[in-house]
Every structure is written in C-alpha cells, then in structure tokens.
Amino acid sequence: MTETSAHQEDMSWQRETSLLGVWVFLLTEVLFFGGLFTGYAVYRSGYPDIFSEASRHLNVLLGTVNTAVLLTSSLTMAFAVASAQEGKRRPLLIYLFLTIALGLVFLGIKSTEYHHKFVEKLIPGAHFSYSGLSTREVQLFFSFYFVMTGLHALHMIAGIGVLAVLAFLVWRKKLDPSRNALVEGTGLYWHFVDVVWIFLFPLFYLIGLRA
Amino acid sequence: MTAAVEPKDNYLTAGFSLKSWLTTTDHKRIGVLYLLSITFFFLVGGLAAVLFRLELLTPPGDLVSADSYNKLFTLHGIVMVFLFLIPSVPAAFGNFLVPLMIGAKDLAFPKLNLASWYVFVLGGLFALWALLTGGVDTGWTFYTPYSSTYSNTYVSLMAIGIFIAGFSSIFTGLNFIVTIHKMRAPGLTWFRLPLFIWAHYATSLIIVLGTPVLAVAILLVGVERLFGIGIFNPAIGGDPLLFQHLFWFYSHPAVYIMILPSMGVVSEIVACFSRKRIFGYKFVAIASLAIAVYGFLVWGHHMFVSSQSVYAGLIFSFLSFFVAVPSAVKVFNWTATLYKGSIAFDTPMLYAFGFIGLFTIGGLTGLFLATLGLDVHVHDTYFVIAHFHYIMVGGAIMGYLGALHFWWPKMTGRMYTEGWSKFSALIIFIGFNLTFFPQFILGYLGMPRRYHAYSPEFQVYNVLSTAGASILGAGYVIPIIYLLWSLFRGKPAGPNPWGAKGLEWEKTSSPPPVHNFAEIPTVTEEAYNYSGTNEQG
Structure with missing residues (x-):
C-alpha cells in the first residue's frame, strides 16, 4: 500500500466503505431470515402434506401479481441507482417515486390478503378456526406465513421510508447523489428484500399446486 | 522516553459538558461511555450473585423464596451475559483501541457507533424495567415452552430489551469489520496487525x-406470548426444541464473543511483559478465525439430553472436541512466548497469567462436558456452572481486567497504585478459585443447578463457594476505588509507560488527542517487534 492518509478522504474510498457496511448489514439480514427459513424447513419436512393443503388457502393470483409488482420495483430501483451514478436528478426522482409507488402497491395487495385471512379466521391464535383434517399443523403453517411475510412487509415499510427520505433530500437539493453511495446502498437493501420474497412466494403460495 | 507530562489537548479535555459526551462521535469517548455503562450492569448482576450465594450458604431455602431465587439467577445470567460480557471488551476497549491500533482517526461509521451505545442503553433500560416490575424466572436461556406459555413473569419486556441490545452488538461488529478492512494505516498489512485486532x-x-x-x-417467543402465534407450541404441532437449536446457534458462539476479545488482550499483554514477539503469530491469528468458524458448528452439545438424535449428538461431540484445537494453539503459543522472555510481573501480566491458567481449566472441563457419556452424568449440575464460570469469569473477566489495567494509562493518562492493583489481582484469583472450584466437586457429586434448597451433605462446598464469592467481591471493589483515585492523584503515565510496541503506544500521547495521531502513521515493521530486528519484515 502506497497511498497516503488522503486515501481515507477520497470519494471512491468512501463509497466502497459505505457499501461494504451495507453488505455486512445484509449478511445479518440473511441470517435473520435464515432462522425462520430453517424453522419452516423443519416443519415442512415434518408435515409436508398438511403444508401443501394449507397453502391452497392462499391466493396464488394475488401472490403472483405481487411478485411481478415487486420485481418491477427492483427494476425501477436499478434505474434509480444508474441515474444517481450519472448525476441525473430528474430521472432519479422519477424512479425513486416509481419504486415507492410499486412498494406501496405491494403492501396494499398484501394487506387485502391479510384481511381475507382475517375474515376466514385463518390468523393463528385464539380465534383460529379451520374445518379441515389437521387444525393443529395448519395453524403452524399460518404462523410461519404471518411471521415471515409480516417481517418481510416491515422490511418493505422501512425501505419505503428510506426511499422517501432520499427522494425528499434529492428534491430539496440537499444531497448530491453522485457524490455518495446512499442510493446505491438503499438499492442493495431493496433488492435483498425482493430476493427474500422470491423465496417466500414459492414456499408459501406454490407448494400446494402440485396435487 | 520523554518526561511524563500530560498533553493539554486530548480527547478528554475536548469538552467537559454532559452534552459533549452524549453527542460525541469520538470512538474513544464512546468506549468510555460503554465502560461506565457496563460497569453499572456488572454491579447489578454481581448484586444478584451476592444474594443467591447467601441463600446457598445453608441447605434449606430460608433467605429468599424459590420464586425469588429463580428471578435472581435469571437476573444474574441475563445481565452478565447480554449487558456485561458480550459488550465488555469489544464495546469498551475495542471501541477505544481498534482505530488507535490500526492508525485510523476513528471507526468507519462514527455515528453508527454512537447509535450503538444509545441502543445498548435503551435495551438495558428495558431489561431493568422488566426486572424492577417483577423480574423474569426463565433462566437466561428462555427455554420454550416455559418462556412462551407458562411463565407469568415479564418475559416479553425482557425479550424486547435483549432484542434491542442485540442491535447495538451488531452495529459494533459491523463497524469493526468495515474499519479493519478499509482503514488500516499505510503499510499495516493483515499479518502485521496486532492480535487484538485479529481477535x-x-x-x-x-x-x-x-x-x-x-x-x-x-x-418468535415474543410473538407467541403477545399474539398467540405459536411456532414452538407443541399444542399445534410445534417443536419447543427448535427454540433451543436457534438459541444455541447464537448462544454457543456467543461464548466466543466473550472469550476471543480477552484472548486478544492476553496476546498483547504477554508480548509486552515478556518483551517478545508472540510465538507463532500467524497461528494465533488464524486460530481466532478457526474458533469463530468451528464455534458455529457445536451448538448441539447443549442438547445432548434434550431428545436430540444420537447421531447428531455424536457429531456435535466430535466437533466440540475440534474447537479445543485452536484454543489450545493459543494457550501453548502464549506459554512458548514466555520461554526465554524477560518477564515483568506488572498487574496486567498477573491477569494474563490468571487468564491462561483458568481458561485452561475451563477449556479442559469443557471437553469433559463434550463427552456424551460423561455429560449425561453432569448435565445441569454445578459442574456445568463451574465450567462456564472458569471460561467467563476466569477467562473473559480476567482478560477484561487485564485490558483495564493495561490500557488505563492510555485512556486516562494516569497510573494507578501498583501495590493495591497487584493485591487485588491476587485476591481475585484466590477468591475466584475458592468460589468455583468447589462447584466442580458439587456437580460431580450430583448437586443440580438452579435449586434454592439442597441436601445437607453439599453444605461444606457451598460454604466454601460463598466464602470465596465474598473475597472475589472485595477483589472487584478495590480496583474501582484505586482507579478512581488515580484519576485525581495518579502519576502522569506518559505516552508509553510499559515500553510496549504498537501504534497506540508509540505514535500518540496518553490520553490521545481527538484525532488520535498528529499524522497518520506509516507502518514498516511486524507487530510485537520487541527485539528491534526484522525492520522490513
């Protein structure tokens, strides 16, 4: 290493440092969801048929639409990152706005689904009621469904909050997005949340399709 | 060495108001904030220990009720593990020293660092709230279904506290990883890093x-208690054992979170006070990583008698033996470093010696417990208690006190009283062994842990243990007194009172200035170059 202390000040160094921080943070997120996926795997291998049966109570159409919405939001996020790197303010604002809007659409659809489950009394706990064969383990399936999609939704809400702050700062010209890695780091986080959904979708919605 | 005068401008004189401390992003001040907070929690956890050691003085449960006893040992466990041991060396000394040792101005994310302290305090306050409103009786392990279904105590509140405190530890860990990757001074390659940094x-x-x-x-425990969404609930086909798997997946490696930083401290102290480079530097460095990796593969040894399959038990037993290898590499290499070294018996070195001896006993008894057949006999007895206190108190806290005495002159610019500090190191060693060695015997004879009453034949060992605890307690109070005294009356330490190697000693004053170094140092030699040779390394 031949650089002087000045290297700690320069831009690409700052960018790399921030992004490394984001990657390490995402590592903790992988382990966080990993614990839940492990639990899911344990129970699904224990009760494979019941999980498939319970899965049929989810609305595959809404789930598919939501997957498409979320994947599209990752696309707009990627465009936002590209605009930020090129220092194009207007496109950046538009893409941030689109990403936020798509995120809100996702949450809207998700909450209708939750509402359906509430009406059908499929929310675990005291009011759970299910007329099929195996009430016990079906409740387990829905416990995982609500905890995992719920935590995913909380991550979405946090992401939308960060995007909104970024958009506000860019709009008021308090932030020059080409000079730091804020948009890029947020983008990594957004894609991560998207990837989590890519796993959640088949594990909850699609496992019942086969039979 | 220049005459010991305190520099006028340093991180302590940069501001005296409370606000200047509570809004600081200086890693050194945050280290001090952590030091004060964890000392407070150490005293809280210690107080609980005093009470149940007194209860255990006599066989019948006569001082506190069984319920209170359950709450006391839970309080002791939770506070000591989550609010003292886990943050201890990394959050207090790691924060202070990591940037100094690698020649940086601060950590990579100073604001995140301050946030971590606030998050820690918030989590700690939740935990205290749970304790003051009535306590928790699940033990620090929160086993389901007791914690999720049956316990009527303030488990949810405590769970929230621990959950929050976990973020502070993640923030600190994240900050260290990025800092060590990106902020090393010019010339400071990975294999020139002090072993404290590796640890x-x-x-x-x-x-x-x-x-x-x-x-x-x-x-998940909280969700089950608050919303009735019971992933561990056997009534709906859930498996309480899954909680133990998830819990120990963290909490066994957490033992290494507690011990590895202290191992780093011991490496620094042993090198300094035997005036030698650590024998087999690279092996000690890599051993830290090996412990981190293997540490994640052994959690099942807490569950040998919890209906885990025999084959899983066999594998976990085997892997647990494996962790002993890198730990032993460290112990042997420290010992080999002493060989033909010019050893000085200053206070930090006494703690390092204490660490090496007690950690060895703790580690070897860990192997007893990793042996399937023997574990069935001593599982959930005082043998386990004695084993992990040899690691956590005999190991981790000895390292913590070693760090406190080694870097106190750097942090405060003052020297403490030599006689008192050596005396207290000695009585801590004696008090510790008197407290915990009898517990090995108690456990082997079959006294179960977590009971507030016991059969009379166990009394003599319990009396010894309680007597030892009172000595140990005194040993912990004395340093508080002479260290505080040193702040006002201690002799100025000068930049390098121990004649130690390392950027924090050689390139900056005691206490260091706000930005650590007058100019970012360039490193041209190996770590621990006490012989003065090998300039180009």
Missing part, C-alpha cells in the same frame, strides 16, 4: 452472523 475481527464475524438468529428466536 476483534473474528469476534465481529460471530456477532454479525449469530446475533440475528438470537433476535429471531427471541422474536
């Missing part, structure tokens, strides 16, 4: 990989 790097990896899993396990 903290390994610790940070464990923190980052393990803490989220504990968070999710605790979250």
Whole structure:
C-alpha cells in the first residue's frame, strides 16, 4: 500500500466503505431470515402434506401479481441507482417515486390478503378456526406465513421510508447523489428484500399446486 | 522516553459538558461511555450473585423464596451475559483501541457507533424495567415452552430489551469489520496487525452472523406470548426444541464473543511483559478465525439430553472436541512466548497469567462436558456452572481486567497504585478459585443447578463457594476505588509507560488527542517487534 492518509478522504474510498457496511448489514439480514427459513424447513419436512393443503388457502393470483409488482420495483430501483451514478436528478426522482409507488402497491395487495385471512379466521391464535383434517399443523403453517411475510412487509415499510427520505433530500437539493453511495446502498437493501420474497412466494403460495 | 507530562489537548479535555459526551462521535469517548455503562450492569448482576450465594450458604431455602431465587439467577445470567460480557471488551476497549491500533482517526461509521451505545442503553433500560416490575424466572436461556406459555413473569419486556441490545452488538461488529478492512494505516498489512485486532475481527464475524438468529428466536417467543402465534407450541404441532437449536446457534458462539476479545488482550499483554514477539503469530491469528468458524458448528452439545438424535449428538461431540484445537494453539503459543522472555510481573501480566491458567481449566472441563457419556452424568449440575464460570469469569473477566489495567494509562493518562492493583489481582484469583472450584466437586457429586434448597451433605462446598464469592467481591471493589483515585492523584503515565510496541503506544500521547495521531502513521515493521530486528519484515 502506497497511498497516503488522503486515501481515507477520497470519494471512491468512501463509497466502497459505505457499501461494504451495507453488505455486512445484509449478511445479518440473511441470517435473520435464515432462522425462520430453517424453522419452516423443519416443519415442512415434518408435515409436508398438511403444508401443501394449507397453502391452497392462499391466493396464488394475488401472490403472483405481487411478485411481478415487486420485481418491477427492483427494476425501477436499478434505474434509480444508474441515474444517481450519472448525476441525473430528474430521472432519479422519477424512479425513486416509481419504486415507492410499486412498494406501496405491494403492501396494499398484501394487506387485502391479510384481511381475507382475517375474515376466514385463518390468523393463528385464539380465534383460529379451520374445518379441515389437521387444525393443529395448519395453524403452524399460518404462523410461519404471518411471521415471515409480516417481517418481510416491515422490511418493505422501512425501505419505503428510506426511499422517501432520499427522494425528499434529492428534491430539496440537499444531497448530491453522485457524490455518495446512499442510493446505491438503499438499492442493495431493496433488492435483498425482493430476493427474500422470491423465496417466500414459492414456499408459501406454490407448494400446494402440485396435487 | 520523554518526561511524563500530560498533553493539554486530548480527547478528554475536548469538552467537559454532559452534552459533549452524549453527542460525541469520538470512538474513544464512546468506549468510555460503554465502560461506565457496563460497569453499572456488572454491579447489578454481581448484586444478584451476592444474594443467591447467601441463600446457598445453608441447605434449606430460608433467605429468599424459590420464586425469588429463580428471578435472581435469571437476573444474574441475563445481565452478565447480554449487558456485561458480550459488550465488555469489544464495546469498551475495542471501541477505544481498534482505530488507535490500526492508525485510523476513528471507526468507519462514527455515528453508527454512537447509535450503538444509545441502543445498548435503551435495551438495558428495558431489561431493568422488566426486572424492577417483577423480574423474569426463565433462566437466561428462555427455554420454550416455559418462556412462551407458562411463565407469568415479564418475559416479553425482557425479550424486547435483549432484542434491542442485540442491535447495538451488531452495529459494533459491523463497524469493526468495515474499519479493519478499509482503514488500516499505510503499510499495516493483515499479518502485521496486532492480535487484538485479529481477535476483534473474528469476534465481529460471530456477532454479525449469530446475533440475528438470537433476535429471531427471541422474536418468535415474543410473538407467541403477545399474539398467540405459536411456532414452538407443541399444542399445534410445534417443536419447543427448535427454540433451543436457534438459541444455541447464537448462544454457543456467543461464548466466543466473550472469550476471543480477552484472548486478544492476553496476546498483547504477554508480548509486552515478556518483551517478545508472540510465538507463532500467524497461528494465533488464524486460530481466532478457526474458533469463530468451528464455534458455529457445536451448538448441539447443549442438547445432548434434550431428545436430540444420537447421531447428531455424536457429531456435535466430535466437533466440540475440534474447537479445543485452536484454543489450545493459543494457550501453548502464549506459554512458548514466555520461554526465554524477560518477564515483568506488572498487574496486567498477573491477569494474563490468571487468564491462561483458568481458561485452561475451563477449556479442559469443557471437553469433559463434550463427552456424551460423561455429560449425561453432569448435565445441569454445578459442574456445568463451574465450567462456564472458569471460561467467563476466569477467562473473559480476567482478560477484561487485564485490558483495564493495561490500557488505563492510555485512556486516562494516569497510573494507578501498583501495590493495591497487584493485591487485588491476587485476591481475585484466590477468591475466584475458592468460589468455583468447589462447584466442580458439587456437580460431580450430583448437586443440580438452579435449586434454592439442597441436601445437607453439599453444605461444606457451598460454604466454601460463598466464602470465596465474598473475597472475589472485595477483589472487584478495590480496583474501582484505586482507579478512581488515580484519576485525581495518579502519576502522569506518559505516552508509553510499559515500553510496549504498537501504534497506540508509540505514535500518540496518553490520553490521545481527538484525532488520535498528529499524522497518520506509516507502518514498516511486524507487530510485537520487541527485539528491534526484522525492520522490513
């Protein structure tokens, strides 16, 4: 290493440092969801048929639409990152706005689904009621469904909050997005949340399709 | 060495108001804030220990009720593990020293660092709230279904506290990893890093990989208690054992979060006070990483008698023996470093000696417990208690006190009284062994842990243990007194009172200035170059 202390000040160094921080943070997120996926795997291998049966109570159409919405939001996020790197303010604002809007659409659809489950009394706990064969383990399936999609939704809400702050700062010209890695780091986080959904979708919605 | 005068402008004189401390992003001040907070929690946890040691003085449960006893040992466990041991060396000394040792101005994310302290305090306050409103009686392990279904105590509140405190540890770990990767001074290659840095790097990896899993396990207990969504609930086909798997996936590696930083401290002290480079430097460095990796593969040894399959038990037993290898590499290499060294018996070195001896006993008895057949006999007895206190108190806290005495002159610019400090190191060693060695015997004879009453034949060992605890307690109070005294009356330490190697000693004053170094140092030699040779390394 031949650089002087000045290297700690320069831009690409700052960018790399921030992004490394984001990657390490995402590592903790992988382990966080990993614990839940492990639990899911344990129970699904224990009760494979019941999980498939319970899965049929989810609305595959809404789930598919939501997957498409979320994947599209990752696309707009990627465009936002590209605009930020090129220092194009207007496109950046538009893409941030689109990403936020798509995120809100996702949450809207998700909450209708939750509402359906509430009406059908499929929310675990005291009011759970299910007329099929195996009430016990079906409740387990829905416990995982609500905890995992719920935590995913909380991550979405946090992401939308960060995007909104970024958009506000860019709009008021308090932030020059080409000079730091804020948009890029947020983008990594957004894609991560998207990837989590890519796993959640088949594990909850699609496992019942086969039979 | 220049005459010992205190520099006028240093991080302590940069501001005296409370606000200047509470809004600081200086890693050194945050280290001091952590030092004060964890000392407070150490005293809280210690007080609980005083009470139940008094209860155990006599066989019948006569001082506190069984319920209170359950709450006392839970309080002791939770506070000591989550609010003292886990943050201890990394958050107090790691924060202070990591940037100084690698020649940086601060950590990579100073604001995140301050946030971590606030998050820690918030989590700690939740835990205290749970304790003051009535306590928790699940033990620090929160086993389901007791914690999720049956306990009527303030488990949810405590769970929230631990969940929050976990974030502070993640923030610290994340900060260290990025800082060590990106902020090393010119010339400071990975294999020139002090072993303290290697240990903290390994610790940070464990923190980052393990803490989220504990968070999710605790979250699921909370969700079950608050919303009735029972993933561990056997009544709906759930498996309480899954909680133990998730819990120990973090909490076994957490033992290494507690011990690895202290191992780093011991490496620094042993090198300094035997005036030699650490024998087999690279092996000691890599051993830290090996411990971090193997540490994640052994959690099942807590569950040998919890209906885990025999084959899983066999594998976990085998892997647990494996962890002993890198630990032993360290112990042997420290010992080999002493060979033909010019050894000085200053106070930090006494603690390092204490660490090496007691950690060895703790580690070897860990192998007894990793042996399937023997574990069936001593599982959930005082043998286990004695074993892990040899690691956590005999190991981790000895390292913590060693660090406190080694870097106190750097942090405060003052020297403490030599006689008192050596005296207290000695009585801590005596008090510790008198407290915990009888517990090995008690456990072997079959006294179970977590009972407030016991059969009369166990009394003599319990009396010894309680007597030892009172000596140990005195040993912990004396340093508080002479260290505080040193702040006002201690002799100025000068930049390098021990004649130690390392950027924090050789390139900056005691206490260091706000930005650590007048100019960012360039490193041209290996770590611990006490012989003065090998300039180009």
